[in-house]
Amino acid sequence: MSGRLNSAQPYALGLFRIVVGLLFACHGAASLFGVLGGAGGEGLTVETGTWPGWYAAVIELVGGTLVLLGLGTRAAAFISSGAMAYAYFKVHQPGALFPKQNGGEGAAMFCWAFLLLVFTGSGAFGLDRVIGRRRTADRREPDREPVAV
Template identity: 75%
Template sequence: MSQISARLDQGRPYVLGLFRIVVGLLFLCHGAASLFGVLGGAGGTGGTVPTGSWPGWYAAVIELVGGALVLVGLGTRAAAFIASGAMAYAYFKVHQPMGLFPLQNGGELSAMYCWSMLLLVFTGPGALSLDTVFSSSRATDRGREPVAA
């Protein structure tokens, strides 16, 4: 049993990276749909949210920018934190007043994105991220610095 766990543990950073990429891409698509009317548009109507409207336009910008940052793994924890907060706001302000449970109030996506992004805040980006590339290049650069005598 421990061999199986060890093999699964080896793949953890890559699966986490794939999770981050998929969640980021889906989140980005929601923002693009709301801002640009692509992929069915805002709410599947083909339209866009009015520029500057509260909270729809701001949520769409967070979805687009935050989703892109999470997708490529750049500033993952900060972007995911802001995105998680935006989705918590969406759930409690927009959906929860219509019913207690997500299945009753249509807030499943907001709840899932909120918790998915919160998970990334605590786990980090995993493998295949720009955060990892930049942190490893900084570590390499630090290793080349001359030692003071």
């Protein structure tokens, strides 16, 4: 049984990456553009250039989109994880010790989910793998010179 589960691991990881990236990108889009309920669920947006809200929203949108696509997954996940760690410790944790008490459950979950992706990579369905396969195929194929007849 574990053999079958192990063979499905890249696909489960790919689906995990897609869902986490989509949720994170939606959060950024809501904050930047007021879609999907906007910032605070009221259709509001964060003011351009404000620290840290606007920068966090840009990281959420761009990082989430890159993770969703599986493009530069490890780097995007690393930056996104750091942004969520900052959000948790700077915004949520001063209010109370535990995430349930301070409203930081989302930040904590995103932080750890992205940290996992830093170490695992994109899994299946990612553009990282497609690009990696092309590069490997290009390296394997020797340069062919035209044969003179």
